Amino acid sequence: PQASVADPATELTRRGAVMAAAQEKYYERPPQIERGWRDLLIDTRGRSYVDMVNNVAVIGHSHPRFTRAVSDQLALLNTNSRFLYSALADLCERIVEKSPDPSLDTVLLVNSGSEAVDLALRLARIHTGRGNVVALREGYHGWTMASDAVSTSAFDNPYAAASRPGWVHIADVPNAYRGTHRGAGAAAEYAADLARLLDDPSGPGVDLAAFISEPVLGNAGGIVPPAGYLSRVYEHIRARGGLCIADEVQVGYGRLGSHFWGSAQQGVVPDIITVAKAMGNGYPLGAVLTRRDIAESLAREGNFFSSAGGSPVSCVAGLAVLDVIRDEALQQNADAVGRHLAGRLAELAARHPMIGKVHGMGLYQGVELVRDRDTREPATSETAAICERMLELGVIVQPASERQNVLKIKPPLCLSRESADFFVDRLDEVLQGGW
Ligand code: PMP
Numbered sequence: 001p002q003a004s005v006a007d008p009a010t011e012l013t014r015r016g017a018v019m020a021a022a023q024e025k026y027y028e029r030p031p032q033i034e035r036g037w038r039d040l041l042i043d044t045r046g047r048s049y050v051d052m053v054n055n056v057a058v059i060g061h062s063h064p065r066f067t068r069a070v071s072d073q074l075a076l077l078n079t080n081s082r083f084l085y086s087a088l089a090d091l092c093e094r095i096v097e098k099s100p101d102p103s104l105d106t107v108l109l110v111n112s113g114s115e116a117v118d119l120a121l122r123l124a125r126i127h128t129g130r131g132n133v134v135a136l137r138e139g140y141h142g143w144t145m146a147s148d149a150v151s152t153s154a155f156d157n158p159y160a161a162a163s164r165p166g167w168v169h170i171a172d173v174p175n176a177y178r179g180t181h182r183g184a185g186a187a188a189e190y191a192a193d194l195a196r197l198l199d200d201p202s203g204p205g206v207d208l209a210a211f212i213s214e215p216v217l218g219n220a221g222g223i224v225p226p227a228g229y230l231s232r233v234y235e236h237i238r239a240r241g242g243l244c245i246a247d248e249v250q251v252g253y254g255r256l257g258s259h260f261w262g263s264a265q266q267g268v269v270p271d272i273i274t275v276a277k278a279m280g281n282g283y284p285l286g287a288v289l290t291r292r293d294i295a296e297s298l299a300r301e302g303n304f305f306s307s308a309g310g311s312p313v314s315c316v317a318g319l320a321v322l323d324v325i326r327d328e329a330l331q332q333n334a335d336a337v338g339r340h341l342a343g344r345l346a347e348l349a350a351r352h353p354m355i356g357k358v359h360g361m362g363l364y365q366g367v368e369l370v371r372d373r374d375t376r377e378p379a380t381s382e383t384a385a386i387c388e389r390m391l392e393l394g395v396i397v398q399p400a401s402e403r404q405n406v407l408k409i410k411p412p413l414c415l416s417r418e419s420a421d422f423f424v425d426r427l428d429e430v431l432q433g434g435w
Contacts, residue, residue, distance in 0.1 A: 003149045006044075008032045027391060036061025039397060044315065050419045052397040055250060055364075055410035058278035059324040066281055066320040075314040080307055081109065087315035094322050095289055100261045102271040106295040107286040109310035111193045113249035113276030114142025116286040117212070119304075123290060124210035124243045125295040131203035134194070134211045134237070137173040138402050140219040141247055150212055153219055155402045169204040171197055174225040175218065176355045177368065178376050180350025187225070191232035198240055210272075215262030218250035221368060221406035222360030228251060230266040239429035243294070246270035250364070251284075253278040254325055254413060256407075257335030265361075282307070282316035330413040334417045337415050338362035344424040352431040354379060359406070363415060366400060367407040367427075378405035382435070386427075389435040393426045 006014075010188040011032055015025070031043045037134060040048045058298060058385070060067060081088055092107040099105065110116050122170070135141070135150040142148060149168050151157055173255060174190040181189040198205035200267075215230060217223040234244045251262035252275050259265040263273065271294060274284030286309075288295075298304050309315065325331060349355035356370035369379040369386070383399045386407070390397050400408035407427075407431050411419070 006032070014257075017356045020022060025390065029196070031391065034284045037075040038062075039412045039419050049394050050397045050411075050422050051390070052395060052409050052411045052415075052423055054396075054412055055255065056277045056280075056282050056306070057412045058253060058255070059281050059321055059328070059330060059394040060412045060414040063281065063320075063324060065270060065324055069124060069320040070283060070313060071315050073313050076230040076312075078311050078313045080305075081310035082243055085312050085315075086313050087319060088310050091310075091315040091318045091322075094319060096255065099289060100259055100264045103269070103291050104289050106274065106290055106292045108290075108298075108304065109290070110276075110286040110306050111288045111309050111314070111315070112142070112379075113247075113274065114144045114147045115306070115309075116249065116274035116276050116288050117141045117147035117150070117245075117247060118144045119288050120245045120247075120274050120290075121150065121210065121212070122301075123272060123288065123294055123298060124245060126300055127294045128209045128241060128243060130207045130209040130241070132169060132207045132242075133167055133187075133209055134171055134197070134204055134242075136213045136217070137170050138175075138217065138220040139173075139213060139247075141249075153159045153402060155404065156219070164413075166291070167204075169197060173220055173223075174229045175217070175223050175342070176226045176233075177223070177359070187227060187229040187232065190226070190229055191236065194233055195211035195236045198236060205240050208237065208240045210243045210245050211237040214244070214246060215246045215266045215270075215297070216256065216360065216364065216408070218364060219400070221401035222366030222408065222410075223362050224360060225266065228267075230263070230268045234268050234270075244273040245269070245272045245274065247274050248411070249274055249276045251303075254331030254334055255362055255364050255410070257331060257338045260331060279321060280314060280317045283314060285314045285318050285319075325413070328414065331413070333364040334413045337417055337420050338365070340417055341365065341409070341420045341424065348424060348428055352428075354431060355381070360409070363409070363411055363413055365409040367409065368401075369405050369407065380405045383407065385435045386430050389430050390426055395423050395426050397423070 034044045035042045040050045041051045140151045140153045140156050171194045176186040246263040273289040279285045345358045357368045359366040369383050371377040371379050381399050383405045400406045
């Protein structure tokens with residue numbers, strides 16, 4: 001297919017005329033992207049960029065097997081899930097096969113991560129008959145009313161604090177690099193702080209419905225919580241009758257390499273898992289994976305129905321993604337290329353004092369840039385300038401975290417070793433002062 005080619009300045013003006021300012025864009029002068037192929041994005045001039053940010057296109061851009069499966073199904077049937085068709089049960093069975101624990105055996109299909117989080121919160125509140133939810137600082141969980149209410153990132157939503165509903169309670173972010181607790185006891189200290197918050201007389205412990213977090217903190221910059229943190233927190237929550245929700249929208253689905261789920265990497269079994277993004281490789285698809293007794297409690301509020309959630313096309317899209325992840329060993333690739341990348345970034349950190357810390361694992365990593373390794377002053381403006389320069393050199397990479405001083409690395413899981421090296425070599429050049 002031929003894409004329409006317009007001058008990028010004209011595109012920016014057209015975009016501004018019809019879209020709200022709050023609808024973000026990458027870069028001051030974004031490239032006009034015409035097509036994608038595997039881990040590359042290609043602009044209207046034919047220039048290719050290594051794509052280090054698209055965690056949605058998990059099997060790679062324009063995957064022929066995915067494209068064919070979705071187009072064939074579109075030509076056959078696309079209706080809603082109130083009929084019987086095998087793709088619906090096939091996809092749910094395949095998700096349950098991937099379940100981190102036999103107790104998580106029931107799937108609800110929706111169209112996005114925000115919807116999955118919204119539904120997870122609703123399930124927890126109906127099932128427990130309680131109201132309070134604890135979320136971690138610096139988190140992002142979506143844009144719907146409920147998922148936004150538990151999105152605590154001051155960067156993503158600076159005005160949310162003023163309007164946050166009373167049922168949302170915020171616990172400290174367990175960041176052992178620059179957070180409140182940094183030493184060997186950090187996991188126990190952060191968990192003890194959270195227990196104190198729960199038991200505060202005006203705290204959430206009494207009417208507690210749920211705790212929600214990403215198991216590895218993607219939005220905060222790819223931060224892996226200190227070992228043992230999440231298991232302690234889940235114990236505290238369950239001891240007070242709450243449910244534990246793991247938002248796996250970013251870090252689940254094989255991205256961490258060693259584990260399919262972030263919660264498994266942390267050694268915990270959630271009561272509810274939310275997934276989206278990777279699940280449809282860009283086709284709108286999300287899911288909640290939970291225990292049957294929790295899913296059944298939804299019936300107390302009537303039926304659950306989403307018009308396009310679980311449609312034949314979304315199910316076929318979801319199945320094609322899981323087939324490709326399995327047949328092309330993409331989780332294993334995330335592990336191997338992720339380790340290679342981590343090794344090369346560690347070597348870069350030994351030469352460039354600006355790299356304060358490399359967070360994450362597999363193909364979710366974060367390169368935290370600082371002005372001073374002792375004070376850890378965030379190199380925010382430098383990070384933005386480095387991203388702009390990396391674009392000129394053929395790499396798409398973006399800032400993350402509250403301080404926007406972390407280069408977020410969350411490419412398609414088919415990222416090749418050559419592309420990883422291309423990224424590190426360009427970063428090496430740029431850190432030598434080339435921005
Ligand atoms: N949870 C997490 C952890 C996310 O990163 C996002 C999206 N960035 C969402 C939920 C919301 O997903 P969506 O944009 O598909 O609604």
